[in-house]
Amino acid sequence: MWLVALKSSWRQSFQLMTRYMFNMVSGLVTMYIIFLMLFFGVKAVGGSALNLGDTLEGLFTGYVVWMIVIIGYQDLAYGVTNEAQTGTLEQLYLSPVGYRWLAFFTQLFNSLIYLTEITVMVVIMMLTTGKWLHLDLVSVFPLFAAVYAQALGLGFALAGLALVYKRIQAFFQIVTFGVIGFFFIPWDRFPWAKYLPFAMGRYLLEKVMAGGLRLWQLDGSDILVLLISTGMYLGLGILAFSAGESRAKAKGFLGQY
Numbered sequence: 162m163w164l165v166a167l168k169s170s171w172r173q174s175f176q177l178m179t180r181y182m183f184n185m186v187s188g189l190v191t192m193y194i195i196f197l198m199l200f201f202g203v204k205a206v207g208g209s210a211l212n213l214g215d216t217l218e219g220l221f222t223g224y225v226v227w228m229i230v231i232i233g234y235q236d237l238a239y240g241v242t243n244e245a246q247t248g249t250l251e252q253l254y255l256s257p258v259g260y261r262w263l264a265f266f267t268q269l270f271n272s273l274i275y276l277t278e279i280t281v282m283v284v285i286m287m288l289t290t291g292k293w294l295h296l297d298l299v300s301v302f303p304l305f306a307a308v309y310a311q312a313l314g315l316g317f318a319l320a321g322l323a324l325v326y327k328r329i330q331a332f333f334q335i336v337t338f339g340v341i342g343f344f345f346i347p348w349d350r351f352p353w354a355k356y357l358p359f360a361m362g363r364y365l366l367e368k369v370m371a372g373g374l375r376l377w378q379l380d381g382s383d384i385l386v387l388l389i390s391t392g393m394y395l396g397l398g399i400l401a402f403s404a405g406e407s408r409a410k411a412k413g414f415l416g417q418y
Contacts, residue, residue, distance in 0.1 A: 166256065166262065175270070189278060192228055199224065222367040223344045226344065226359055229275075231337055232279070233316060235316070238315075238319035238320050239333070240264065240267070241324060242328075242329075261399075272313075283296060294370040304369065305366075308363075308366075311358050311359055311362065314358075314399070315336070315340075317395075317398035318401035319336065321404060321405025325405050343358055348364075361386050
């Protein structure tokens with residue numbers, strides 16, 4: 162049963178990816194263009210003018226983390242909204258494994274695709290800007306995965322809201338730009354900021370990609386903070402989704418839009 166659900170979810174994800182390839186590519190191209198505008202704009206006025214980090218490399222890694230976050234949470238949150246709009250959400254809940262596991266299997270497939278795409282895009286960005294970062298996949302990919310897992314937690318929480326309130330796309334846009342603030346709060350003035358979502362992931366990625374460190378050369382306490390925060394935010398997101406799911410079932414919202 163579980164294997165059938167996994168295979169079905171992956172097959173559906175692959176078919177959607179190939180049939181709507183233009184939509185996915187256009188989204189990545191848009192994010193690439195935004196990065197170029199931001200990068201060369203900050204370079205023209207000075208690396209610290211917009212308080213986006215001490216160096217252009219810091220801006221680079223911050224934007225990479227932002228891409229991972231956007232892709233990670235939007236895919237899940239918008240997925241619930243789309244299923245509700247098309248009238249298939251209630252059918253998915255009739256699956257023996259439940260919608261939550263179907264969503265998890267789908268995101269597992271998508272994470273492999275998206276993280277590979279982001280890695281390729283980083284290479285293209287380096288070729289375009291001339292800023293060569295250390296792209297050690299053994300060190301970078303686990304950090305990408307940790308940030309993506311935190312983004313999934315955010316996605317689950319927003320998906321829970323979508324089950325109850327249906328149309329919350331405007332709130333998605335607020336979240337998209339609101340998470341940027343987590344990256345650049347100065348830790349020397351606000352030590353608690355390192356525990357915010359995505360903050361430690363961005364910091365460690367900058368150490369690896371801009372500083373040239375390997376994963377095993379990073380501070381063990383920082384890695385521990387990353388692991389704890391990843392598990393915590395993913396867990397909180399799933400709990401928030403469960404709460405929204407329970408309320409939607411109690412109110413009979415699953416079959417309505």
